[in-house]
Amino acid sequence: MRHSDFQKLTDEVFGPAYGRVLVREQVLPKLGNRTAEEAMTAGFEPRDVWHALCDALDVPEPERWGADQHRQAPPSSAR
Template structure:
């Protein structure tokens, strides 16, 4: 996943305005209490940040990838 894919998903899953606020403001315990924006800036993998954001907001697995059925599937658990 690239940074641009991350932002596109945030816009699609949460809406453009709210998604950008979440990326900038939501503190993510799984990433050492960083925001998604801080984690991305510090070099965290966008896919890991995306999962941390979705986990923090209890986004169900099927809804994490938006409407594109060809997007990357979630990692095996």
């Protein structure tokens, strides 16, 4: 997953405004209590950040992929 894919999914799944707030403010315990923004700046893979964000917000697996039913990131190594 690329950073652009992460942003697109954030917009699709959470909405553009709320998604950006989550990326900046939602603390992700699985990533050392960093926000998504901090984790990616620290070098975490976008797919790992995406899975951690969805896990923290209890987003069901089928709802994690936005409008494209065939889009899926490989499993996260941070799980």
